[in-house]
Amino acid sequence: MQTPLARYHARMQRVLDHVDTHAEDDLDLETLAGVAAFSKHHFHRQFSALFGLSVHRYVQLVRMKRASYRLAYRPGEAITGIALDAGYDAPEAFARAFRQRFGQAPSQFRAAPDWHPWHAALAPLTVARRQTMQTRFTLDDVTTLDFPATPVAFLTHRGDPARLGDTIRRFIAWRKSSGHRPPASATYTIFHTDPRTTPPEDYRLDLCAGTARPVAEPAHGIEPGLIPAGRCAMLRVVGQADDLEPAALFLYREWLPASGEEPGDFPLFARRVAFFPDVPDHEAVTELHLPLR
Structure with a gap:
């Protein structure tokens, strides 16, 4: 109650x-x-x-x-x-x-x-x-699944997280020009560093578009990549698409110790299912994946 x-x-x-x-x-x-x-x-x-x-x-x-x-x-x-x-x-x-x-x-x-x-x-x-009305997650919100090997084309953002918008603009422009538009091409973010503990100049993440086509001649900084197959813990986050830190902390602080699982060798990543401003802010859907051994 x-x-x-x-x-x-x-x-x-x-x-x-x-x-x-x-x-x-x-x-x-x-x-x-x-x-x-x-x-x-x-x-x-x-x-x-x-x-x-x-x-x-x-x-x-x-x-x-x-x-x-x-x-x-x-x-x-x-x-x-x-x-x-x-x-x-x-x-x-x-x-x-x-x-x-x-x-x-x-x-x-x-x-x-x-x-x-x-x-x-x-x-x-x-x-x-995000702070006053923060979502509270439970252990039952997390599911384990077998994530399939997923070829992607990616653009790396390095540096100040506040300037991520510039990288997003370049990535969107490439997606439009290359025909990798969502939802036909799935959208992923790979988080290589933790913004809470990483100096701004060392911050890094990859913006990814799922693709079945080879990236033969990388342009605009776009490179071919792969999200490897493997078991993952998945937490579905509704809203809060621009602040996934509470969801990530829940996975590491609460779910992982309680589950008895061990994290895998690939970074935390997210699949952007529905995003603002295409949908209202509170209807954005993100699937946060924690790779497991």
């Missing part, structure tokens, strides 16, 4: 999910209070007390995060449409708000994102979503 606190958090989680799903709609205070089934007279203070930011600012950050992802990773989408979906009647108003939030105009951000101010601006949203 849920505790009163858990039930309270579940009601607030409904609000966060509703904002994710209906970010393009009119999300006034009365509507969101109704989603939580709280009094509209007290909901604003309840929300601010729990998440550390107002309802209005939270909704703005959700909309701006989605808009920034579409600008950075969906170059074919018109800025006017992105502005309208973010709740602005005119591109000029959107541009002013975007510049105030991230320090760049939307067109500048699309051409060359400055990731450090972007991360700083979205930090309150990250804290609200």
